[in-house]
Amino acid sequence: MRTTLLLQQLINGVSLGSLYALIAIGYTMVYGILRLINFAHGDLLMVSPYAAIYGIALFSLPWFLTFPLAIISTGAIGILLDRAAYKPLRQAPRISLLISAIGASFLMENLALVIVGGVPKPFPRPDFFNHVIRAGHLHIQVLTIYSPLITLVLVFGLLYIVFKTRVGKAMRAASWDFEATRLMGINLDSIIALTFLLGSSLAAAGGIMWAMKYPQINPFMGVIPGLKAFIAAVLGGIGNIVGAVIGGFLLGVFEILIVALLPGLADYRDAFAFLLLIGILLFRPTGIMGERSAH
Amino acid sequence: MSAKWKFCLNIAALSALFGLLYLFSRYGSGYQIRILTNIAIFITLAVSYNLVNGVCGLLHLGPNGFIAVGAYTSALLSMTPAEKELNFILEHLVWPISVIHVPFLVSLIAAGAVAALFAFVISFPVLRVRGDYLAIVTFGFGEVVRVLCNACQSVTNGPLGLKGLHPYTNLWWSWGVAVLAVIVIQRLIDSNYGLAMKAIREDETAAMAMGVDPSRRLLVAFMVSAFFSGVAGGLLAHLITTISPGVFTFVLTFNLLIMIVVGGLGSTTGAIIGAVLFTWGGEALRIVERPMDIGIFTIPGIPGMRMVIFSLILMLVILFARNGILGRWELNWDFLASKFARLRRTDTPL
Numbered sequence: 001m002r003t004t005l006l007l008q009q010l011i012n013g014v015s016l017g018s019l020y021a022l023i024a025i026g027y028t029m030v031y032g033i034l035r036l037i038n039f040a041h042g043d044l045l046m047v048s049p050y051a052a053i054y055g056i057a058l059f060s061l062p063w064f065l066t067f068p069l070a071i072i073s074t075g076a077i078g079i080l081l082d083r084a085a086y087k088p089l090r091q092a093p094r095i096s097l098l099i100s101a102i103g104a105s106f107l108m109e110n111l112a113l114v115i116v117g118g119v120p121k122p123f124p125r126p127d128f129f130n131h132v133i134r135a136g137h138l139h140i141q142v143l144t145i146y147s148p149l150i151t152l153v154l155v156f157g158l159l160y161i162v163f164k165t166r167v168g169k170a171m172r173a174a175s176w177d178f179e180a181t182r183l184m185g186i187n188l189d190s191i192i193a194l195t196f197l198l199g200s201s202l203a204a205a206g207g208i209m210w211a212m213k214y215p216q217i218n219p220f221m222g223v224i225p226g227l228k229a230f231i232a233a234v235l236g237g238i239g240n241i242v243g244a245v246i247g248g249f250l251l252g253v254f255e256i257l258i259v260a261l262l263p264g265l266a267d268y269r270d271a272f273a274f275l276l277l278i279g280i281l282l283f284r285p286t287g288i289m290g291e292r293s294a295h
Numbered sequence: 296m297s298a299k300w301k302f303c304l305n306i307a308a309l310s311a312l313f314g315l316l317y318l319f320s321r322y323g324s325g326y327q328i329r330i331l332t333n334i335a336i337f338i339t340l341a342v343s344y345n346l347v348n349g350v351c352g353l354l355h356l357g358p359n360g361f362i363a364v365g366a367y368t369s370a371l372l373s374m375t376p377a378e379k380e381l382n383f384i385l386e387h388l389v390w391p392i393s394v395i396h397v398p399f400l401v402s403l404i405a406a407g408a409v410a411a412l413f414a415f416v417i418s419f420p421v422l423r424v425r426g427d428y429l430a431i432v433t434f435g436f437g438e439v440v441r442v443l444c445n446a447c448q449s450v451t452n453g454p455l456g457l458k459g460l461h462p463y464t465n466l467w468w469s470w471g472v473a474v475l476a477v478i479v480i481q482r483l484i485d486s487n488y489g490l491a492m493k494a495i496r497e498d499e500t501a502a503m504a505m506g507v508d509p510s511r512r513l514l515v516a517f518m519v520s521a522f523f524s525g526v527a528g529g530l531l532a533h534l535i536t537t538i539s540p541g542v543f544t545f546v547l548t549f550n551l552l553i554m555i556v557v558g559g560l561g562s563t564t565g566a567i568i569g570a571v572l573f574t575w576g577g578e579a580l581r582i583v584e585r586p587m588d589i590g591i592f593t594i595p596g597i598p599g600m601r602m603v604i605f606s607l608i609l610m611l612v613i614l615f616a617r618n619g620i621l622g623r624w625e626l627n628w629d630f631l632a633s634k635f636a637r638l639r640r641t642d643t644p645l
Contacts, residue, residue: 274435
């Protein structure tokens with residue numbers, strides 16, 4: 001019984017970790033090119049579930065159409081975020097860029113609060129994700145299995161774009177040397193826009209899966225997952241896509257196991273993630289995979 | 296301008312300030328006095344926050360943690376043992392704190408000291424990193440403090456918080472602390488230490504090459520800032536008389552950030568102007584959250600609209616007027632004198 005419980009918790013951890021991984025990729029990609037922690041990234045994760053809800057409610061589209069549309073529109077908002085908040089500050093001191101990022105994050109949260117109201121909304125989980133698999137003592141929701149699988153598919157798609165295509169080569173070049181890339185005649189603005197599009201879309205996919213996992217959504221739902229995902233990105237070595245994925249999975253498993261094995265410390269769950277972050281920054285600031293080693 | 300002149304002008308300005316406060320305390324409404332008290336607390340907070348963010352150039356995002364530490368320390372020390380007994384229903388307060396009862400002044404000093412001690416402890420991880428990482432680590436500490444306040448029920452009473460504090464904080468306490476904080480911090484900025492801090496802000500490597508030890512200078516700034524944040528936290532606790540972990544969220548830090556950015560990062564007087572504008576403007580903006588009657592139709596109040604406006608102001612200032620109101624200038628007697636002299640010069644015919 002003890003081992004089944006542990007197995008159950010491990011599966012839960014991997015499932016949670018896959019969501020952290022999806023969100024962490026966006027942080028790491030933007031950091032790789034702009035050297036900026038995009039504080040507003042977590043809030044993009046809140047946009048897609050709301051977009052999906054309104055898509056289902058207003059246009060009564062089926063979920064398999066609504067979810068991709070919600071993801072694409074969140075990607076567009078990601079590009080808009082860069083154009084409005086970060087592009088005018090490319091030559092500015094770093095502290096201005098960070099303050100702008102914090103301002104953008106608060107603006108998105110509170111704008112959402114004004115538009116959709118503060119009352120948490122239930123998120124309709126499609127029946128497709130609702131089955132429960134029983135194997136012996138294990139009870140696993142299908143969603144718990146699907147989210148790591150979906151994550152892996154998306155990550156391999158992303159890795160294909162980054163490592164096998166021309167735009168991917170341009171992105172890697174930009175993260176190596178921003179100015180030299182510009183001198184090579186590469187349009188950096190469109191490369192940055194693509195980075196934001198990809199990162200935001202992955203966060204949007206993570207957001208929809210998050211909303212299905214915890215089906216109560218509110219305008220501030222992105223804050224804590226965003227922070228955890230950032231910690232995952234640092235854990236894996238920021239700027240490194242594969243590292244972010246590994247860091248995400250590790251953080252998810254670590255968190256679930258701490259709560260499962262030491263239930264008395266469950267209240268301190270959020271504090272642990274930060275202590276982990278501080279520990280990494282102190283002892284191995286480049287993360288377990290090393291900064292940008294995948295590039 | 297000679298030092299003697301400036302001293303006299305400073306004394307005159309201070310007497311004018313306290314004279315004005317006296318008039319308000321005699322004839323002002325409760326609402327006005329409350330806002331003035333708030334303004335002074337936020338001046339203390341903004342000026343001490345500006346010391347780290349503006350003068351040292353470190354984007355520190357954890358002052359809400361220091362304020363929480365100060366507020367809880369001062370509240371726990373100033374309550375009588377009987378009041379503590381009433382508050383702690385679920386869990387008993389741990390022993391030494393449960394019997395200590397000290398005067399308000401002592402509790403404020405203790406609040407500052409504990410916050411400074413906390414800053415000293417976390418400075419070891421915090422000051423080893425810079426830039427974005429420093430921002431996220433200090434943010435993390437702010438959150439950790441909040442999580443601890445929620446979880447350590449036998450010290451902080453958890454999510455229930457502490458209720459029924461004596462409303463000790465009045466105009467004189469808050470403005471006294473504000474004036475003291477401004478004087479101490481401005482003296483620090485004008486000293487050798489302040490020069491070193493600005494040198495670190497501009498170019499840390501160059502400063503180190505000149506023999507400045509960044510970690511020591513930054514530690515001083517960090518601890519002084521934490522001390523006054525802690526004291527202001529104690530004042531805040533005894534103004535609102537009920538504290539719980541929910542009071543000290545990141546929103547508090549965000550508000551302070553708006554104040555110092557609007558006033559001008561790195562300028563003490565800018566921080567003061569920012570604090571006054573924010574506190575006063577924040578009250579004035581409450582109308583957008585209330586229903587409005589415009590003749591024929593009514594615009595319903597929109598809850599949360601104030602924060603949208605605040606974040607828009609922050610972004611617009613950082614995007615289009617990065618220097619804020621004062622930039623790095625100080626609105627001091629020299630500045631006024633030079634402006635005045637320039638006015639006179641342009642008046643004289645060529």
